[in-house]
Amino acid sequence: MTLFGDPAVWLPLAFAALMGLSILIYVVLDGFDLGVGVLSPLASEEEKDRMIASIGPFWDANETWLVLAIGILLVAFPTAHGAILTALYLPVAIMLIGLILRGVAFEFRAKAPVRWKAFWDKAFFWGSLMTSLSQGYMLGLYVMGLQVTWFTLGFAAITAVFLTVAYSFIGATWLIMKTDGALQRKSVAWAKGGIWGVVLGMGAVSVASPFVSARIFDKWFSVPEIFLLAPLPLMSAALVALLWYALRYLPTKDDSWAWFPFVATIVLFVLGFFGMAYSFYPYVVPEQLTIYETASAPESLFIILIGTLFVLPMILGYTALAYIIFRGKATALSYD
């Protein structure tokens, strides 16, 4: 166990990285399918069917990344897990109810009597909305160090809205890639309407976190860090500009570049995520508990790590297989 030096140092770090990775994958993947849910009331009946078909084979696996993330928090940093989740008791409950509603709506809307379909469509929308809003709210509260004051609650309310808009944006870009015709044109319009939310949301978090914490301020605004980190915001700004430009010309006649907004948005999410990860490291509970203070016993972490090294590549492999199998446009009616 001393192969790489002290396991009490590198194991918590490895698990923090794993947890970060699964949160990131979750936000991107469930982000787009939650976004599709939030956008669903804007579409016609037939379009709704196609939108939901485009995420049908994926949503369950997408949500599993949340289970993995929370699982790693729980197994690797048990004290932090308790502290964070008890502090976020109500928003977590709202998120869970949202996830329940939208998850079952997928099945019920297709199987229940037709006269109930509109009801389950509403459940799908409200569930997606509740989930996105509560996740944004938790993000805001987390950035504010889980403190509860009028100011932090206000901030959390703002991030709730922005994250929801950001999810709808990535949802719209997914639809640009996965649909055609009128629905695709609509999706471009939705994306145009949503891009400001992404910009404002990332901006709000980037501006707020250094001002809430002097430690984070120093991490970013001292020499030489400020120069080393400059590419993060600069690349983000460049990507936003490119997205803006691309959306003006989409959809193209031969459907080229339809993939671009989705891919660019993923990169944007990744950049934003790295910025946050850099700010908060080494804390899991901001300014209170570090990953080293809360880590489980090394022998327990070790046994999970071994399993992870075998299983994670397999998971990524068959997830990729599913996306390959179901690539291409979501089409109209079929018989299975």
Next chain:
Amino acid sequence: MDTLLLSRIQFGANISFHILFPTITIALGWVLLFFKLRYNRTRDMKWMEAYRFWVKVFALSFAMGVVSGITMSFQFGTNWPGFMEIVGNIAGPLLAYEVMTAFFLEAVFLGIMLFGFSKVPGWLHTLATFLVAFGTTMSAFWIIVLNSWMHTPVGFEMRDGVAHATDWMAIIFNPSMPYRFTHMLLASGLTVAFLIAGISAFRWLIVDRSQGVRATLTTGLGLGALLIPVQIFVGDLHGLNTLEYQPQKVAAMEGNWETGPNVPLLLFAIPDEEARMNRFEIGIPNGASLILKHSADGVVPGLNDFVAEDGTVLHPRVAPVFYSFRVMVGTGMAMLLLSWAAVVLMLRKRRGVEGLPTPLLWAMVPMAFSGWVATLAGWYTTEIGRQPWLVQGVLTTKEAVADVPAPMVATTLAAYLAIYVILLGAYVSVLFYLATKASKGERVSLRPASGQASTELVAAE
């Protein structure tokens, strides 16, 4: 009500709702594989019809299982932080292995199983069906390992008040795990057998005489008749194992107050905890001694042995354990009676389904949910019987609870309960709706496809 009680009710409500659906999906996955393989072999459309219908039930149950499962995985943090702080070193890896080896497998291949039917080669679809069934069984394995470890904890040591694993093999193969896992898998098999039989009987009764219904009705009844004796046998072994490790639970199950020989098997009684005795006892003389010790004068432990000098009660509350155990065993007996009667009638003069009298078919319809009743009753016996411990002898339930304000727990509890009632109603009514629709021979509803899924590409790999 205080936070502790509310949190317990909330946990009980959430897991009771959750377990309903895994109980179906664990075994239904294998039954679907069976239908698919029968079809591959015989090319008889009736197996395809059976597959088409039950895969819809599977998809619906799976979605219910997943969303309620996600609720479960947050519960530990929101309501029971002490659980992870004290036994996290053991519970954590087990839960992590469940996520990694089971949840992803099911979730990804479910997509292919449900949406890829006409898009991927037949062998890949059969493989996906197998992997989903395998995944659900793995889920059950890991969670039962954890749960049985909480009943019979071994393979660890306490350092500074925190449990540390010393022997993973001992933890995984802890003394009650083999019994609990087998009993649970059989429970799932029985639940599905009676669900299939019940819904098929319903279709038969509303004059659906298709070959598909015939096939599922006989499959369901046959499976039920096959599994129930095994379940009773395994249940008995499970009880003997519990007697060894948690005698106070068995004493509560039997409603036996005084340790001694020649203890009767109580068919009915009203345990009175104040007076520490039973009222209105009806029992079979020496029954409990015979079952638990295999001799009429075998000594069976009594509840009074589990009261400390100062009067503190160290055994669980008697009535809920006593009654729920009887509900489970009673349901098991009803299953035995019904399935064996049906099989005998079908074999007699080889009349098949036609040999079944209408009242028996009607009795099968409510029995469609008998598996749920027995499973829940069984879990209540087990879990309430472990109180006041959360991890037997290591951690009490009280020590693990979060200090979240009681009104907050009460509000969320009310919200969960409301949603569960609605969803359960919707689930059951959709089952019958799908059955009615299928009986009228309506086509599977048209739905848009998710993407192009090319056969060549996958075949080439």
